Amino acid sequence: MSTFDRRQFMQLAGVGGVVFVSGLGKPALAADTTSGSASEDFFFVQLSDCHWGFEGPPNPDARGTLPKAVAAVNALAQAPDFVIFTGDLTHTTDDPQERRKRLKEFRDIAAGLQVKTVRFIPGEHDAALDKGKAFKEFFGAMNYTFDHKGVHFIVLDNVSDPGAQLGDEQLAWLADDLKKQAQDARIVVFAHRPLFDLYPQWDWATRDGARAVDLLMPHANVTVFYGHIHQEHHHMTGHIAHHSAKSLIFALPVAGSQPKRTPLPWDPAQPYRGLGFREVTAETKAAEYLIVELPVQKA
Structure with missing residues (x-):
């Protein structure tokens, strides 16, 4: 596992797969994520873009990478405070029955996570065709908030609206x-x-994402984690840092690097290349983050 010194750490924080967030110094014990207790360093995991139900190239282990990720989280020396999946839990299908079958299978695999709390938000593959009806049957609300150890978490739904937007109602809620x-x-x-x-x-x-960013801008300590693009990417809107997560199914090319958004081919010499997870160290008192990218390991 690679590490950063404090200067590198601050440079990266100023600029989420699986994302790990943990405390600097003495680890905190896992706690109820509905708690609004005082600031305390803690540890959570983000997974994204599992696309359960996808089959074939470019991932010959399409049914294996998600279970491998669950096993990797369970093997951590310290259990994370919570785990969150940030969308595209399943691969899209026009068949409502098949959609529910995939959501159920995904839920059953995720239930193998040995943590107290697991949270979910939808991706367009989960929710665009039925405005999230099936997703809500299995996982509940698509936008919500919770507080944990002095940090306020906001979950947004920017996939169930056919126009690929948050919408006036959700923006008013935000x-x-x-x-x-x-x-x-x-x-x-x-x-x-x-x-x-x-x-x-x-x-x-x-x-209408710019409207959400405008609402967030008056707050000095905001970090955004997202998925969707199947690769690591870091971006700043003013002082707000945005970090994308790698996928657990296939990698996508850098924006505009090729004519079409087609998945990158599987490399037998480097299996799971472009897939993986990252470790993020957070010291909540200073709202600082250390991100370390980690590959999916061959079983």
């Missing part, structure tokens, strides 16, 4: 929630699509 937060509150936002225009030609954007 504005109302943010009014209750101090300007120096530590805020983490989870979404599936990027909230900024990374590459709209490939659907790598949220049509």
Whole structure:
């Protein structure tokens, strides 16, 4: 596992797969994620873009990478405080019955995580065709908030609207929630699509995401974790850092690097290349993050 010194750490934090967040110094014990207790370093895991139900190239181990990730999380020396999946839990299908079958299978695999709390948000593959009806049957609300050890978490749904947007109602909900937060509150936002225009030609954007960023801008300590683009990417909108997570099914090319958004081919010499997970170390008192990318290991 690679590490960063403090200077590198701050450079990266200023600029989420699986994302690990853990405390600097003495580890904290896992706790109820609904707790709004005082600031304390802690540890959580983000997984994204599992696409359960996808078969064939470019991943000959399409049914293996998600269980491998679950096993990797369970093998951690310290259990994370919580785990969150940030969308595209399943691969899209026009068949409502098959969609529910995939969601159930995914839920059953995720249930193998040996942690107290697991949270979910949808991706467009899970929710776009039925506006999230099946997703809600299995996983509940698609946008919500929770507080944990002095950090306010906001989960946004930017996939169930056919227009690939948050919508006026959700933006009003976000504005109302943010009014209750101090300007120096530590805020983490989870979404599936990027909230900024990374590459709209490939659907790598949220049509009204700029409105959400504008609402977040008055707050000094905001970090956004998202998925959707199947690769590591870091971006700043003002002082707000956005970090994308790698996928657990296939990698996608850098925006605009090829004519079409087709998955990168599987490399037998480097299996799982482009897939993986990352470790993020958080010291909540300073709202700092250390991110370390880790590969999926061959079983």
